[in-house]
Amino acid sequence: MAQWASAYTESALGIAKNAGDILGPCLFAVAQGMSRTVYGKSDGKMDLKRFMLVSGGLCLICYLLVAFSPIPAMGLIGCILCGFSVGIMWPGAIGPGLVGAISQNAGDNLKAGMLAGCIFPAVLIASILLMGRNYFAGTTALHRED
Helix, strand or coil, rough: CCCHHHHHHHEEEEECCHHHHHHHHHHHHHHHHHHHHHHHCCCCCCCHHHHHHHHHHHHHHEEEEEEHHHCHHHHHHHHHHHHHHCCCCCCCCCCHHHHHHHHCCCCCCCCHHHHHCHHHHHHHHHHHHHHHHHHHHHHHHHHHHC
């Protein structure tokens, strides 16, 4: 999403490309930093799995908002909030490439690419839930043997 922040900033605010190229990624990065600060300041009191699960859910909502919103300002809000949602994670290189390829193959339709990008937070959420289920199943099995 960070790669597209400038495009959403330009269209939502009606500003020049060079201003959007600076402002969009900055807004995304500030939101991303805020997320890491919130978790860091919790001094380990926040459950990391729960924080990542909520972050994954917010990320999915942000992608859907960007993909389906007819209002550029809503797309920008989704883009910025996505920065907050991925702050606790380390983004990979596959996602932006996939979004770009799908957007290009859909006639430069960025919304189609963003919709395809929903797969990444969905996989994150499913993985965390699966890890939690396996963790608790293992804990229960240990207690039964005692």
